[in-house]
Amino acid sequence: MEPKSPLGHMVREVWPLIILSVGLLLVVVVIQSFGDRIVSQSLTEGLIRLVVVIGLYIFIGNSGLISFGHIGFMMIGAYATAWQTMDPMTKDIFIPGLPAYLLANSHHWLIATIIGGLIAAIAACISGLAMMRLSGIAASIGTFALFMSFYSLYLQWSTWTAGQSSLVGIPVTTTPWVAFWFCIVAMIGAFVYSRSKFGLALRASREDEVAAKAAGVNVTGERVISFTLSAFFVGMAGGLYGHFLGLLTVDTFYLPMTFITLSMLVVGGMQSLSGAVVGTIVLSFVIELLRKAEKGFSLGETSISLPASSAEVGLGIILLLILIFRPSGFTRNSEIYWPFKPKVAVTEVTHRQS
Amino acid sequence: MVQQGGDSSSTLEVRDVTIRFEGLTAIDQVNETVTPGEILGLIGPNGAGKTTLVNTMTGFQEPTVGDVLLDGTSVRKVNAHQLRRMGVSRTFQAGRLFREMSVVENVEVAGVGMGLRRAAAHKEATKLLDWIGLSDRANVLAGALPYTDERRVGIARALIQSPKFMLLDEPAAGMSDLECDDLMKLVQRVRDEFGCGIVLIEHNMRVVMGVCERIHVLDSGRTIARGTPGEVQKNPAVIEAYLGKG
Ligand SMILES: Nc1ncnc2c1ncn2[C@@H]1O[C@H](COP(=O)(O)OP(=O)(O)OP(=O)(O)O)[C@@H](O)[C@H]1O
Numbered sequence A: 001m002e003p004k005s006p007l008g009h010m011v012r013e014v015w016p017l018i019i020l021s022v023g024l025l026l027v028v029v030v031i032q033s034f035g036d037r038i039v040s041q042s043l044t045e046g047l048i049r050l051v052v053v054i055g056l057y058i059f060i061g062n063s064g065l066i067s068f069g070h071i072g073f074m075m076i077g078a079y080a081t082a083w084q085t086m087d088p089m090t091k092d093i094f095i096p097g098l099p100a101y102l103l104a105n106s107h108h109w110l111i112a113t114i115i116g117g118l119i120a121a122i123a124a125c126i127s128g129l130a131m132m133r134l135s136g137i138a139a140s141i142g143t144f145a146l147f148m149s150f151y152s153l154y155l156q157w158s159t160w161t162a163g164q165s166s167l168v169g170i171p172v173t174t175t176p177w178v179a180f181w182f183c184i185v186a187m188i189g190a191f192v193y194s195r196s197k198f199g200l201a202l203r204a205s206r207e208d209e210v211a212a213k214a215a216g217v218n219v220t221g222e223r224v225i226s227f228t229l230s231a232f233f234v235g236m237a238g239g240l241y242g243h244f245l246g247l248l249t250v251d252t253f254y255l256p257m258t259f260i261t262l263s264m265l266v267v268g269g270m271q272s273l274s275g276a277v278v279g280t281i282v283l284s285f286v287i288e289l290l291r292k293a294e295k296g297f298s299l300g301e302t303s304i305s306l307p308a309s310s311a312e313v314g315l316g317i318i319l320l321l322i323l324i325f326r327p328s329g330f331t332r333n334s335e336i337y338w339p340f341k342p343k344v345a346v347t348e349v350t351h352r353q354s
Numbered sequence B: 001m002v003q004q005g006g007d008s009s010s011t012l013e014v015r016d017v018t019i020r021f022e023g024l025t026a027i028d029q030v031n032e033t034v035t036p037g038e039i040l041g042l043i044g045p046n047g048a049g050k051t052t053l054v055n056t057m058t059g060f061q062e063p064t065v066g067d068v069l070l071d072g073t074s075v076r077k078v079n080a081h082q083l084r085r086m087g088v089s090r091t092f093q094a095g096r097l098f099r100e101m102s103v104v105e106n107v108e109v110a111g112v113g114m115g116l117r118r119a120a121a122h123k124e125a126t127k128l129l130d131w132i133g134l135s136d137r138a139n140v141l142a143g144a145l146p147y148t149d150e151r152r153v154g155i156a157r158a159l160i161q162s163p164k165f166m167l168l169d170e171p172a173a174g175m176s177d178l179e180c181d182d183l184m185k186l187v188q189r190v191r192d193e194f195g196c197g198i199v200l201i202e203h204n205m206r207v208v209m210g211v212c213e214r215i216h217v218l219d220s221g222r223t224i225a226r227g228t229p230g231e232v233q234k235n236p237a238v239i240e241a242y243l244g245k246g
């Protein structure tokens, strides 16, 4: 059944986006219906992570380069947002190094989050210009070096970040629904980008960098665009995260966060938006279950608990299994299919995004 | 589709070019000038330096000594993607299609690379595939194509937005006589309808002698002969180079 009307055509064009949004909405509604505060908090955290993973997908999925640096941009976004929303009195006490304007004023959390994302994007653009000439493993190591520099810088820079201690007094504004809407916006952003000429050109360089250059594609430039856009979303996710926790420590944005978000993308399928979403949802459930099991649960008379860190170990095992047996992830790097078309030969491109 | 890519005053020139790779001299003081509307054959035994010379002329390899000029201006320092936008395009010995993309997307990438919006690039790509006889394969994954079609996609990708010069690296490799005939026709059609200057690297002498007006013979990086197919065929140095190395 081929849609004939313009509306049918449009629905078909954005089908993966519709399915993913509706699916995510259902997940949120069902979980919220438990009415449990703890569960609802896990949900918010999961949704914020989803924004991060979608941001990662924008760069990693389309460029084929693995970035170990994006959590650095999350940190930049988180602090930049907090600088704007905290109460001026609190800022005076904990982070007196801020510029006078920030010490005296505060912004609405939404505006602050967007500005936080923009600041992360600017950091990515500048570092990307220097780094995106590199390819393959060199580029990945470059992003890791960048990440470590940001991390160390923020640890030392205590008049702005409270350094080794926590920055407290951040207003808690990120509800599950706020995080949900950011997920939707991030999905739309990622979808539109990957369908755009920029996404197409960058995916070409992922397939064959030399051939892409011969086709007139400015590979470095396209990578910088993608790096910047992805850092924008990851930076906003950082802002949301600070305003979910109510406090920030630099250590929040270190290797565990990097590992968890990258695993989610890999497990779902790095080269599709559906992969980012599915991977995050599935692994978030797995992590929650393992965390529960660490705390202990009772089976009839006996109470069983898994050793601490089971969640991390479990995640590592799942990641390894996926890498070994299904390297293209749950979604096999494809978007969710349009269900109304008769089966076609395998050589036909149907709804692959790339 | 008649597009006039080249104007006759345009030139692509290598001037006294030498290229060394850590001691190995791949190209040794080579000169050549290509003009729109001509088909130049570039031949020589394996490892003669043909691909390396094409790499220099398309911005993929900076010469160690000497200069590359487009319309008289040095493009020695110009990047490959910029040179493509200035009208110098190429194909690759290994095909190098974007295998996970559809055929039409492969060509569309080049349209986008040339600065078109995506919809316009798609339209141009579709037109070009139609012209080259691949419209029925437009939505097939490029990685699933037979090699004859693969070469055509490579040529379509190089043709979008009418380049002034197109450099083809062994487009007929592995083809049967019949397939070679098709390719020769295609190369001539490209020249006639797009008006671009073509450099053709080819081992198949039937193809080279069939379509090239002029031939440049390389051996171990040095020019050993230049001239018409008839002249080159009779040249003792050429015969020696080919017989001596098989
Ligand atoms: N990037 C490089 N680094 C080192 N040596 C190189 C490089 N590129 C080419 N060479 C060497 O330069 C010489 C010329 O290679 P080139 O690929 O240009 O030959 P060719 O004429 O295209 O051969 P073929 O007919 O096999 O394609 C070869 O000896 C090759 O090994």
Ligand SMILES: [Mg+2]
Pocket: B050, B051, B052, B093, B169
């Ligand atoms: Mg070669």
